[in-house]
Amino acid sequence: MLSRRAALASLALGAATLSPGALASAEIDDLDTRPGLAALAAQRRILYGCAASTFELQNDRFVAVLTHEAKLIVPEYEMKRAALEPQPGRYAFAPGDALVRFAHERGLAIRGHTLVWHKANPPWLEQALSTPRKEQILTSFITDVVSRYRGQMHSWDVVNEALSPSDGRGDHLRQTLWLKALGSGYIDLAFHAARAADPHALLVYNDWGCEGAGPQHDRFRAATLDFLERAKTRGVPIGAYGMQGHLSAFGPPIDQRKLREFLSRVQSLGLRILITEHDVDDAGGISDLAVRDQAVADASRRFLDVVLENNATIGVLTWGLSDRFLDPPGFQAKLMGYSPRMLPLDDNFRRKPMWRGMAEAFSLRGH
Numbered sequence: 001m002l003s004r005r006a007a008l009a010s011l012a013l014g015a016a017t018l019s020p021g022a023l024a025s026a027e028i029d030d031l032d033t034r035p036g037l038a039a040l041a042a043q044r045r046i047l048y049g050c051a052a053s054t055f056e057l058q059n060d061r062f063v064a065v066l067t068h069e070a071k072l073i074v075p076e077y078e079m080k081r082a083a084l085e086p087q088p089g090r091y092a093f094a095p096g097d098a099l100v101r102f103a104h105e106r107g108l109a110i111r112g113h114t115l116v117w118h119k120a121n122p123p124w125l126e127q128a129l130s131t132p133r134k135e136q137i138l139t140s141f142i143t144d145v146v147s148r149y150r151g152q153m154h155s156w157d158v159v160n161e162a163l164s165p166s167d168g169r170g171d172h173l174r175q176t177l178w179l180k181a182l183g184s185g186y187i188d189l190a191f192h193a194a195r196a197a198d199p200h201a202l203l204v205y206n207d208w209g210c211e212g213a214g215p216q217h218d219r220f221r222a223a224t225l226d227f228l229e230r231a232k233t234r235g236v237p238i239g240a241y242g243m244q245g246h247l248s249a250f251g252p253p254i255d256q257r258k259l260r261e262f263l264s265r266v267q268s269l270g271l272r273i274l275i276t277e278h279d280v281d282d283a284g285g286i287s288d289l290a291v292r293d294q295a296v297a298d299a300s301r302r303f304l305d306v307v308l309e310n311n312a313t314i315g316v317l318t319w320g321l322s323d324r325f326l327d328p329p330g331f332q333a334k335l336m337g338y339s340p341r342m343l344p345l346d347d348n349f350r351r352k353p354m355w356r357g358m359a360e361a362f363s364l365r366g367h
């Protein structure tokens, strides 16, 4: 199913062009021209980027802010299979193409998200996976999509969220339509197909579950390390571990020691580390804005300080840049009567404490 924003975006997209019109000079004057996150990160040889959508990029003022702050984008929705292949074998590339073109015109890198996931799939997929063509259903999509953008992508999230230790399997794999149809070999098939279609893009295994504190996360970290190690031993061409980095401002704080240890073990497997979807959920706290913003900033900083210590870390992406485009508030936030503030910029594109914390963390890296 299309998300609200994706549906709006496909309506708004029309001829699939995202070139913004000229900005009124008063609007430009209003924008912060001090160095953005990407410039600060670049001084430490890190990429900073964010998820973006065709819907958001209809806003000229936001485009100016985004191109100032970020050096890398990732489509929030447009390269998921539900968006790319709504009918079997009939691709809808226009929104994805528009984002790739936008990135190139603006001097930004772009990464792809995501080739194999148990969510955001077209409705026809599950039935097609019960036919003898099931393996091809997996690999031909990867071949077609990765080949189309060959040489143009910084990296691809090849497989997303395939682990779920609580599902009880020795290999830690999540029970999904892919596992059911193809067995555990689907992971290897996917990475090899992606590698064959683009020899240079960094291939990423992307997941959550290793960021947090508590026994569940200990188990997730151990499972992830075991999974990555076995995949490397089999010669699966995984180049990086993508840590999503969805945090919670008012939940248990992350355990920096455990996170540090986990990331150095990822590094010792010869993998790069990319933070792919960082944001900080501020649901559940008190409603005072300044307190919430500071709690978000503190949680982010606590996380990024550890992540940036590791020199296998090549970049940090937030899952969006401005609170303006966040999905509608969840039930809890509605009860509290406030909208979520999970990202570096507020809903008027002004820098928040989270922005300042990130800027400081980038500036301190390596010191």
Ligand code: 9MR
Pocket (backbone or CB within 6 Å): 002, 003, 005, 076, 077, 080, 119, 120, 160, 244, 277, 327
């Ligand atoms: O933020 C995305 C939301 O707008 C989409 O409706 C949803 C389904 O496509 O995916 C969300 O992004 C998810 C990402 O693709 C994978 N990790 C979790 C993200 C947040 O839920």
